[in-house]
Amino acid sequence: MQKQIYLAGGWFTPKQASLVERAHAALKQNPTIGYIHSPQEHQYKGVTEDHDPEGMFGGYEWANQTYQNDITAMDLADMAVVLWDMQDEDTGTAxxxxxxxxCHKPIVFVCEDDLQANPINLMLAKGITQCLTSVDELATFDFQFVAGEPYTGQIV
Known part of the structure; x- marks a missing residue:
């Protein structure tokens, strides 16, 4: 059975946007994936900072509905792929x-930064199921069973 994935990660810098784009493309190639929910593609009424004809971005209605959409998507997902940028950590992704x-969802954490030179918070490190060091690995990763493996990078 193919898995439903929640794709978490910031898209607010060029590096983050590239990670999301590359991860989405790799996941689409993976035969163990059936559906990918990428929050940036599901903003309430299609509103973004750059596309906001009604002036909703940042307002209560937009924030509430976008938050609820993301919570529902996380609840429905079988697991998550989390993209992490050590130089510009995103609090929403955390x-x-x-x-x-x-929610006891397996989390495949992807970080292409040097895990030994860039420590992450212990709460994040202990909350992930498995860590990959390249977005490219997502194209062939077996999402049918995600075995827990300890995070091997530096922790603070």
Missing amino acids: FEVGYLNA
């Missing part, structure tokens, strides 16, 4: 890791 962990 929240998603905590929520997904509390």
